[in-house]
Amino acid sequence: MKYIEKLRNSGLRPTKQRLQICEVLFNTERTFHFTINELEQKIKDKIDNKISLATIYNTVHAFEKKGYLKQIPVNSNQTYFDTNITDHHHFYNLKDGNLIDLENSDVGPINIKKKINGKKIKSIEVLVKLED
């Protein structure tokens, strides 16, 4: 299994559940956005055994902490995650809450001129809200 090493290298035990969640999250043609509920549904569809909701939350947070997932800063009642961990941005369709990737190359270079004392920039994320 190709995810065993990945997990072990991060100090995460390659449990059956984590490996199955890896399959759902990372063994795909394309990256995608999801909420925990959407992921839960995807997991139900793809695997036979049940993974408890608590484990899904735990795993997603563990993966996010290790940098295998990113949280998308959007105001919604649910938290959105992204399996695309490259530097990039998002369109946010206000009508239906849909998110669309916006590659770095589709946004001019962003130069933050203001500095904050003693702080480093960890990420720069652009959210482009869309309306009709």
Place this chain on the structure above:
Amino acid sequence: MKYIEKLRNSGLRPTKQRLQICEVLFNTERTFHFTINELEQKIKDKIDNKISLATIYNTVHAFEKKGYLKQIPVNSNQTYFDTNITDHHHFYNLKDGNLIDLENSDVGPINIKKKINGKKIKSIEVLVKLED
């Protein structure tokens, strides 16, 4: 009262509660960021009568819909609002969750090259996450 007209022009009845919330939100030297809980506390400190939490939620949402407040897209368990409704951006201090304004002039012009069919850009918001 200077807020009566503002409210009436928006189709909102200038009730005692709304006018008092206007005072707290807009009669200030500087704009500021807040969560509903923080606003509730501020209101308690500044006025004698009680305003119910439901009214605070209703009013904040009404003001946001009318464009007198902006929601700040940040992942937090609470929703952040901003009384600064000009086009601008934010630093987000990951350590303590603090938000700092980042004026448009402190960010180079942002040119979104990708177009989405049939959609208009409503806003472009940059979130700069800070770490130590």
Place this chain on the structure above:
DNA sequence: CAGCTATTTAGAACCATTATAAACTGCAAA
């Protein structure tokens, strides 16, 4: 002033997320 609709209110309901604590499991050491 009358009557109508918008608004306020306390409290209940909702629901995403987190906490709990008991059962289970991967794994290293013997």
Place this chain on the structure above:
DNA sequence: TTTGCAGTTTATAATGGTTCTAAATAGCTG
């Protein structure tokens, strides 16, 4: 292999921000 233990999983309860409800109240227009 077996043992022991820390790391995980699990069902369920708890939490807490937000929204809903329905009754009381308050602007506003005629």
